[in-house]
Amino acid sequence: MRIALVGAGVIARVHMRALLSLGMPPAAVCDIDKGKAHALLAEFSLSLPVFTDYTEMLTDFAPDAVHICTPHHCHADMIVAALARDVHVLSEKPLCISEADIPRILAAEAASRATLGVCHQNRYNPSTLFFKNYLADKTVLTAHGSVPWHRDAAYYASGAWRGRWETEGGGVMINQALHTLDLCQWLFGYPEGVTATVANLSLADAIEVEDTAAATFRGPVPFTFFATNAAGKSLPVSITARTQDEELVLLPHSVTVNGKTAFHEAQNIVSGKACYGMGHATLFADFYGAIAAGRPFPINGREAARVIRMILAMYQSEARAVALAPIL
Numbered sequence: 001m002r003i004a005l006v007g008a009g010v011i012a013r014v015h016m017r018a019l020l021s022l023g024m025p026p027a028a029v030c031d032i033d034k035g036k037a038h039a040l041l042a043e044f045s046l047s048l049p050v051f052t053d054y055t056e057m058l059t060d061f062a063p064d065a066v067h068i069c070t071p072h073h074c075h076a077d078m079i080v081a082a083l084a085r086d087v088h089v090l091s092e093k094p095l096c097i098s099e100a101d102i103p104r105i106l107a108a109e110a111a112s113r114a115t116l117g118v119c120h121q122n123r124y125n126p127s128t129l130f131f132k133n134y135l136a137d138k139t140v141l142t143a144h145g146s147v148p149w150h151r152d153a154a155y156y157a158s159g160a161w162r163g164r165w166e167t168e169g170g171g172v173m174i175n176q177a178l179h180t181l182d183l184c185q186w187l188f189g190y191p192e193g194v195t196a197t198v199a200n201l202s203l204a205d206a207i208e209v210e211d212t213a214a215a216t217f218r219g220p221v222p223f224t225f226f227a228t229n230a231a232g233k234s235l236p237v238s239i240t241a242r243t244q245d246e247e248l249v250l251l252p253h254s255v256t257v258n259g260k261t262a263f264h265e266a267q268n269i270v271s272g273k274a275c276y277g278m279g280h281a282t283l284f285a286d287f288y289g290a291i292a293a294g295r296p297f298p299i300n301g302r303e304a305a306r307v308i309r310m311i312l313a314m315y316q317s318e319a320r321a322v323a324l325a326p327i328l
């Protein structure tokens with residue numbers, strides 16, 4: 001596999017470490033900022049071809065796979081361009097930032113001989129898998145997801161694309177809370193509709209997108225969701241599920257049932273910020289394993305589009321009920 005890393009910023013370091021840990025070093029790096037590409041390579045003592053134009057890289061280098069680690073607004077075009085050349089794509093979340101991008105990505109995926117995967121790595125966390133298995137034969141009556149995090153003006157100033165509708169496509173929901181909302185729909189089923197409000201409570205001078213959101217989802221399991229980047233400090237993400245007899249809480253590295261620890265991860269190995277979890281390498285191994293075995297990869301375009309539709313419906317809601325179109 002000749003893998004090209006596209007975008008040499010914060011998350012590219014996590015991709016690099018995960019690829020190296022799997023014995024699959026990338027073969028090229030592409031970033032519009034040549035200096036960033038070289039800095040990444042120097043950090044890992046690698047000497048590889050560097051490209052500054054993505055399309056040129058696809059044509060001239062002809063990789064077998066690309067890892068898309070660029071800002072949100074780049075994802076859809078980059079995914080479609082690679083799939084059109086039958087190049088495998090592992091894209092960072094979010095899949096895309098607009099409703100119009102969903103059908104064109106799914107069409108490109110259907111027409112391509114290559115595989116598309118999206119980095120929803122928290123689905124691979126051992127605690128998440130324990131939680132999902134524990135609930136497999138139980139009826140969940142209601143649930144709640146919570147993301148109480150802290151992101152300040154300096155964080156948003158660290159990249160010109162952050163904090164803007166045009167380039168980030170939203171705020172706390174489409175960036176930080178996407179993983180937890182995706183887990184909610186993966187665990188409890190794709191909702192039929194949502195009523196939500198979003199607001200900018202603490203960063204009005206710094207960003208145009210929301211820093212806080214609250215939602216109630218209707219569906220197979222009704223659940224509520226709260227996310228903020230306005231907490232004084234980042235506090236643990238949690239998902240709480242209520243069955244007839246039990247209250248389960250999924251935390252980043254453990255699960256409690258009726259207040260008692262039912263599962264605790266033996267090793268809390270993280271790559272990058274603790275909140276990224278340890279799932280990137282596991283997800284990559286599954287992605288390349290699926291390609292080698294000729295089996296479908298579970299987090300494909302159709303799967304990753306669900307949470308995008310949920311988030312876009314939250315943005316549209318303005319406290320009114322919005323129906324969610326299924327992902328066909």
Ligand SMILES: NC(=O)c1ccc[n+]([C@@H]2O[C@H](COP(=O)([O-])OP(=O)(O)OC[C@H]3O[C@@H](n4cnc5c(N)ncnc54)[C@H](O)[C@@H]3O)[C@@H](O)[C@H]2O)c1
Nearest residue numbers: 007008009010011030031032033036069070092093159276
């Ligand atoms: N899965 C996770 O937990 C997780 C965590 C952090 C970030 N991310 C995602 O990773 C992506 C990148 O985030 P980041 O924090 O690394 O951002 P960043 O700003 O640190 O890095 C983005 C890089 O992309 C480059 N770039 C911009 N446009 C480009 C183009 N057209 N072609 C090539 N390179 C281009 C920039 O120069 C920059 O070096 C985002 O989608 C973000 O949501 C995912």
